[in-house]
Amino acid sequence: MIAFAALLERLLFTQGRRDKVRLLRRFFASQPDPDRGLALAAIAGELRFASAKAWLIRDLAAARTDPVLFALSYDFVGDLAETVALIWPDATGTAAPPGLADVVAALEHTPKSLLPDLVGGWLDACDAGTRLALLKLVTGGLRVGATGRLARLALAELSEGRASAGDIEEVWHSLAPPYLPLFAWLEGRGPRPDPAEAPVFRPPMLAHPLEPEDIARLDPAALRAEWKWDGIRVQLVATAGGRRLYSRGAEDISAAFPEIVAAMDFRGVLDGELLVVRDGTVAPFADLQQRLNRKSVGAKLLADFPAAVRLYDLLFDGAEDLRALPFDTRRARLEAWFARTRPARMDISELIGFTMMEELAALRDGARAAAVEGLMLKQAASPYLPGRVKGHWWKWKRDPLGVDAVLMYAQRGHGKRSGSYSDYTFGLWRDDGELVPVGKAYFGFTDRELAFLDRWIRDHTTNRFGPVREVEPALVLEIAFDGVQRSTRHKSGVALRFPRIARLRPDKPAAEADRLDVLLQLIP
Amino acid sequence: MSAPHPETWLTPQPGGLFCAPGGLFIDPVRAVERAVITHAHSDHARPGHGAVLASAATLALMRARMGEVGAGRVQQALGWGERLRIGEVTLWLAPAGHVLGSAQVAVEYRGSRVVVSGDYKRQADPTCDAFVPVACDVFVTEATFGLPVFRHPPAEAEIGRLLDSLRTFPERTHVVGCYSLGKTQRLIALLRAAGWDAPIFLHGALAPMCAVYEACGVALGELRPATVAAKAELVGRIVLAPPAAIADRWARRLAEPVVCMASGWMRVRQRARQGGVELPLVISDHADWGELNRTIDEVGAPEIWVTHGSEEALIHEVAKRGVRGRALRLIGYGEEEA
Ligand SMILES: [Zn+2]
Ligand SMILES: [Zn+2]
Numbered sequence: 001m002i003a004f005a006a007l008l009e010r011l012l013f014t015q016g017r018r019d020k021v022r023l024l025r026r027f028f029a030s031q032p033d034p035d036r037g038l039a040l041a042a043i044a045g046e047l048r049f050a051s052a053k054a055w056l057i058r059d060l061a062a063a064r065t066d067p068v069l070f071a072l073s074y075d076f077v078g079d080l081a082e083t084v085a086l087i088w089p090d091a092t093g094t095a096a097p098p099g100l101a102d103v104v105a106a107l108e109h110t111p112k113s114l115l116p117d118l119v120g121g122w123l124d125a126c127d128a129g130t131r132l133a134l135l136k137l138v139t140g141g142l143r144v145g146a147t148g149r150l151a152r153l154a155l156a157e158l159s160e161g162r163a164s165a166g167d168i169e170e171v172w173h174s175l176a177p178p179y180l181p182l183f184a185w186l187e188g189r190g191p192r193p194d195p196a197e198a199p200v201f202r203p204p205m206l207a208h209p210l211e212p213e214d215i216a217r218l219d220p221a222a223l224r225a226e227w228k229w230d231g232i233r234v235q236l237v238a239t240a241g242g243r244r245l246y247s248r249g250a251e252d253i254s255a256a257f258p259e260i261v262a263a264m265d266f267r268g269v270l271d272g273e274l275l276v277v278r279d280g281t282v283a284p285f286a287d288l289q290q291r292l293n294r295k296s297v298g299a300k301l302l303a304d305f306p307a308a309v310r311l312y313d314l315l316f317d318g319a320e321d322l323r324a325l326p327f328d329t330r331r332a333r334l335e336a337w338f339a340r341t342r343p344a345r346m347d348i349s350e351l352i353g354f355t356m357m358e359e360l361a362a363l364r365d366g367a368r369a370a371a372v373e374g375l376m377l378k379q380a381a382s383p384y385l386p387g388r389v390k391g392h393w394w395k396w397k398r399d400p401l402g403v404d405a406v407l408m409y410a411q412r413g414h415g416k417r418s419g420s421y422s423d424y425t426f427g428l429w430r431d432d433g434e435l436v437p438v439g440k441a442y443f444g445f446t447d448r449e450l451a452f453l454d455r456w457i458r459d460h461t462t463n464r465f466g467p468v469r470e471v472e473p474a475l476v477l478e479i480a481f482d483g484v485q486r487s488t489r490h491k492s493g494v495a496l497r498f499p500r501i502a503r504l505r506p507d508k509p510a511a512e513a514d515r516l517d518v519l520l521q522l523i524p
Numbered sequence: 525m526s527a528p529h530p531e532t533w534l535t536p537q538p539g540g541l542f543c544a545p546g547g548l549f550i551d552p553v554r555a556v557e558r559a560v561i562t563h564a565h566s567d568h569a570r571p572g573h574g575a576v577l578a579s580a581a582t583l584a585l586m587r588a589r590m591g592e593v594g595a596g597r598v599q600q601a602l603g604w605g606e607r608l609r610i611g612e613v614t615l616w617l618a619p620a621g622h623v624l625g626s627a628q629v630a631v632e633y634r635g636s637r638v639v640v641s642g643d644y645k646r647q648a649d650p651t652c653d654a655f656v657p658v659a660c661d662v663f664v665t666e667a668t669f670g671l672p673v674f675r676h677p678p679a680e681a682e683i684g685r686l687l688d689s690l691r692t693f694p695e696r697t698h699v700v701g702c703y704s705l706g707k708t709q710r711l712i713a714l715l716r717a718a719g720w721d722a723p724i725f726l727h728g729a730l731a732p733m734c735a736v737y738e739a740c741g742v743a744l745g746e747l748r749p750a751t752v753a754a755k756a757e758l759v760g761r762i763v764l765a766p767p768a769a770i771a772d773r774w775a776r777r778l779a780e781p782v783v784c785m786a787s788g789w790m791r792v793r794q795r796a797r798q799g800g801v802e803l804p805l806v807i808s809d810h811a812d813w814g815e816l817n818r819t820i821d822e823v824g825a826p827e828i829w830v831t832h833g834s835e836e837a838l839i840h841e842v843a844k845r846g847v848r849g850r851a852l853r854l855i856g857y858g859e860e861e862a
Contacts, residue, residue: 086673
């Protein structure tokens with residue numbers, strides 16, 4: 001547990017991706033089985049203990065700390081596990097911290113009612129750093145600035161040429177912690193694990209933002225265009241071994257979308273956009289949000305927010321791997337496959353005809369429909385390449401919308417911004433002259449702007465409510481956002497999608513900021 | 525007749541804490557006629573006052589920071605425990621253990637005593653006189669680290685981690701972010717005590733305060749300017765720089781720098797990650813949670829007033845021991861070192 005805690009600590013403070021991979025490789029090379037495999041699972045987010053959740057940390061905190069002090073500390077630290085790790089009394093006894101394998105084994109077999117004592121006893125034997133690693137492990141929220149992908153890069157290095165990170169990703173979902181056959185393969189002691197029948201995730205092909213200088217270089221004749229839908233990217237995998245719906249980040253989200261899984265009555269791997277579609281019309285992203293991050297869904301949710309997939313690529317037709325074929329060929333295969341299969345709740349992403357880039361530019365600017373973010377451009381000749389490879393796919397988002405709003409309230413940020421006022425509520429003028437809050441922004445500003453805002457807020461505070469400061473309505477913020485929806489939660493009646501601070505406008509008088517009407521007119 | 529409650533004669537005003545019967549402000553945040561200054565940090569010692577009363581070292585540091593005129597038209601130095609009558613109050617200073625010259629101000633009026641502690645700490649510091657608890661009726665305290673998550677480890681152990689990293693990465697320059705007044709000199713003294721005899725390299729902004737410390741009799745060993753030194757000369761060395769400099773181009777000119785930061789905030793990871801810190805060192809010149817509570821118990825005041833910081837938690841905690849707490853919410857403090 002100590003070596004694992006030390007690794008997490010180093011990873012957290014190490015900036016460079018290369019250095020992180022090196023730290024991980026060194027850890028995997030130096031630690032024994034099964035500890036290293038369990039650590040790998042923890043970092044990749046594959047280790048979950050059904051009974052140990054945030055409630056456990058809360059219970060421990062409640063048993064050992066003053067609730068008021070805990071709440072104030074949590075507000076400052078911004079992370080539940082770290083708050084408990086820091087506030088916990090330091091070790092006084094002589095008990096040694098537990099080993100990683102012991103922790104995993106004990107968590108799997110200990111009844112829920114005995115967990116608080118078990119974990120509390122471990123914490124008593126640890127220093128603050130190990131306490132934090134332990135709590136993060138127990139609740140499955142490591143977030144150490146390393147991901148499964150980074151770990152697989154480290155494993156590829158460990159294999160000394162036997163496997164690439166992509167090779168490892170292809171077998172990954174057929175394996176389970178502590179990954180003994182994987183390490184055996186990577187170290188040349190065993191065969192490649194065979195994923196053949198397992199419904200594994202295939203690393204997706206990602207797009208780059210289209211830069212202005214790219215536009216002149218692109219040949220419209222060699223390019224295909226599609227709408228960029230405002231849903232979430234998914235991979236549909238159906239094999240003899242089962243059906244899975246994966247998010248772009250390889251997370252298995254099948255349980256949240258049973259109607260899609262039920263419709264996957266075929267064999268193949270497809271790439272597409274998950275959307276909520278009613279009567280053929282794509283609903284705003286907010287509707288899809290109702291369906292995300294759920295372990296199960298009820299009948300009402302299924303009826304109110306019906307999901308669908310807009311398909312744009314065919315990676316495997318049955319067991320045949322199409323990824324090396326050019327886009328145009330895959331597209332033809334996709335259309336043929338679709339005509340043959342006709343899966344429910346799915347359609348094909350339409351190709352947009354054009355001959356000049358200018359036409360596309362006009363289409364993109366006109367793309368104000370609720371569920372279109374812009375355009376996707378793909379080279380007709382490109383194979384399906386894992387990762388974000390330059391020069392094949394581009395996303396060309398429409399320009400964001402913007403308003404000039406007035407800063408109204410500020411709140412201390414959580415975590416790394418906990419020392420400064422970094423959460424901002426801004427408002428627009430109503431016709432009766434009242435300023436009404438329309439949204440909150442947490443990012444979009446530079447460190448220099450943050451420092452300016454922080455000082456400005458301290459100097460213009462008119463009222464304090466706990467961690468919140470009300471400020472003089474005197475500072476104009478240029479807010480960029482991607483859309484507007486009606487909202488009953490806000491006094492203004494509107495909610496912004498993805499608001500961020502585009503610019504500070506200390507030069508602009510607050511009275512000249514925008515009116516609420518401007519937003520109301522943008523509601524689709 | 526019972527003594528008037530201190531809240532009738534010592535009041536928080538926009539300019540700072542004002543004592544009417546003495547006609548004076550303590551650590552005023554704007555220029556006033558008569559000021560008593562606890563210590564020379566920029567949020568407590570502001571330029572342009574008329575008469576300024578402080579410890580001799582604080583006055584010397586103020587003159588170095590803001591010039592002879594800026595430090596006050598009339599400057600009066602007061603030794604520890606020297607009693608002075610001003611208007612209807614009697615006033616004296618006791619060491620606060622925060623930085624060189626840092627003082628607590630004891631104000632007595634009609635039988636009651638208030639102690640304004642400024643910023644303070646209880647950890648040992650070879651560069652300044654140690655905090656002395658003074659019994660009082662009202663103890664005015666800071667609460668920069670007024671949350672139970674803040675527990676500063678022994679500074680010597682943190683210095684040990686720095687020296688350990690120097691042994692692990694002998695080819696790299698260790699650049700430590702630290703505030704120019706107090707933290708810098710304490711780090712140097714701690715390094716010397718740990719046996720680091722090599723020259724220590726300073727960013728230009730840190731040199732003037734070091735000179736005042738040396739003039740006041742605090743030996744710092746060999747210090748060299750880091751701005752003009754050749755990159756090669758800094759391999760395996762310790763460079764001290766203001767926090768703002770460690771993340772910018774200045775630090776990148778050094779040989780594969782290991783960016784370190786010495787501050788009590790480093791206890792919280794997300795804070796430590798700010799600005800690309802690779803080696804956080806939890807070294808603070810402010811009292812941690814334990815020190816704040818211990819000090820309040822030692823001075824035995826039935827009432828505390830909290831100037832700035834996490835006042836809510838501290839007031840809640842002392843209430844459990846029957847001590848009444850009051851948040852002054854003075855604006856303008858705590859935007860300096862920690
Ligand atoms: Zn100070
Ligand atoms: Zn201060």
